[in-house]
Amino acid sequence: MNPAEQLCVSLLSKCKTLKTVKQVHAFASKTGLDAHPFVFGKLLLHCAVTISDALRYARRLFLHFRNPDAFMYNTLIRGLAESDTPHNALVVFAEMRRKLTDPIDSFSFAFVLKAAANCGDLRDGMRLHCQALVCGLDTHLFVGTTLISMYAECGRVKFARLVFEEMREPNVVAWNAILTACFRCGDAKGAEAMFRWMPLRNLTSWNILLSGYVKTDELELAKKAFLRMLMKDDVSWSTMIVGFAQSGCFDEAFGFFRELQREGIRPNEASLTGVLSACAQAGAFEFGKILHGLVEKAGLHWMISVNNALLDTYSKSGNMDMARLVFERMPEKKSIISWTSMIAALAMHGYGKEAIQIFRKMEMSGTKPDGITFISVLYACSHAGLVDEGCEYFAKMRVLYGIEPAIEHYGCMVDLYGRAGKLQKAYDFVHELPISPNAVIWRTLLGACSIHGNVELAEQVKEALSKLDPDNSGDHVLLSNVYAVAGKWKDVAALRRSMADQRIKKAPGWSVIEVDRVMYSFMAGKQSNKITEEAYEKLRGIMLKLRVEGGYVPEVRSVLHDIEEEDKEDSVFRHSEKLAVAFGLARQREGQIIRIVKNLRVCRDCHTVMKLISKVYGVEIVVRDRSRFHSFKDGSCSCKDYW
């Protein structure tokens, strides 16, 4: 190769996107550098298949070569194996065997086995195993290792172990493969033993141990192993961050991320998506913006996964404008996750119609929706009162896309009917389900009864629930609220007694507000400190002003206990979201949006109060519920009082 060709090659190795590959390609053909098409073509192809979304381009290039050799076939097979159509790799492999007379080398087997593993097709995998055996390559280090992974992917530890035992001198990579295989097939004990026996370990072995623990929900064990590690890399850190984020412990995820930064480790795409997901769960708006900055700084803004996480974080922390911006500026092709996240985001913020529009756009773009997409669409319909549309899409998912509805989809339908007040329809729907309803289904129905005050149905539903999930405090409270609304105080009292007897406690509600990068949390009830005192003080003033200027009358119908009217007033007065808003009004700069995250759903009275505050004080308040957003402005809410 002459120096100019070498320059091209080194340029190519730095390419991260299809666009840059194409630029180099164009440059090369313009200056005649591709006069050496074989050398150059190989490398271009190699580069193209390592980049996601570049496969079609790679295939087209491949067709330009009349007599591709084994290396080129291998390269294409490798790319296809990693793509979302790994089966094509098997097809190309068969073609290669037909056309090439050279013996198949270990690389070909390794790549095509990878494809079989990604297909999860045991039969293809075993056929390839036999072929490798005939070629005498099955005990080859590289091939044996991929055989182990293939069997692990198909859930056959025994076969994986057999292959491993046949290998004469397994290296670390092979040991790591069998370690992974044990974890993947659910044999954690075997994996631990394997880890202890390993004659050689590297950093990867430790990381496999970490991720194995994380996947089996043994976070404490993962933490212990993590502390024992002398060397840690970004993968080790990512594993911990992601592990904690996935099991909802966002505080610990934040902790690991901060520590990673202190150690001077560069955050990669996995650690950033992990911490962003924790951020989305916590609804931490300011922190999310800081993380966005870190994404830019790390140069990872071109990655789809990172953008998906950013989109989700912005929407779940109440900033739809930024979420939209991220969505529109997404690089290359949007993934199914991008579309679904956007649909869910719009739905959560009460833009049901727009969510459906995005779904249509997705259909037109040629991306096929999956089960989760439909959950989001149905969720959008039920929370916007779009009953007909919901039914339409429910039918569509099976007829048009061949997706069989799962229990979650049925749950959405029950919610769709129930929320809209079609209780009978919802009830019939539950009785006609092809699968037996779970607690969530009944709870959805109970929620609908509570919204629409149907005592008889609520009692029936509670009966079914107490068989499936008797200890759920929320269900008792819900039924009690139905009684309270109907004025059946005796029933309320009886229910309270039985709750006390069974030691079922009502879960406390809390609200969080972020002021100057500090999170303040409020809980209804006893404990008082300087912060809550300050909030109470402000709240008293607010309520007085609302009565005088806003014509506020406390709404007390959803109070649990049979107590005097005044006490009921006091009880709703203490709700955590009111305290948080009061604190926000006291401490935040004027004109700043007051953002609150709550663990339960807002009560009717608080909802009214928020609307009034937004009008009387001229502020914008954004409250994140357990399941959606309420954006209060000029005396009305984005949910249009339908929630």
Place this chain on the structure above:
DNA sequence: ATAGGGTTAG
């Protein structure tokens, strides 16, 4: 070896 989206409820 690490990633991103989803039903109900207090």
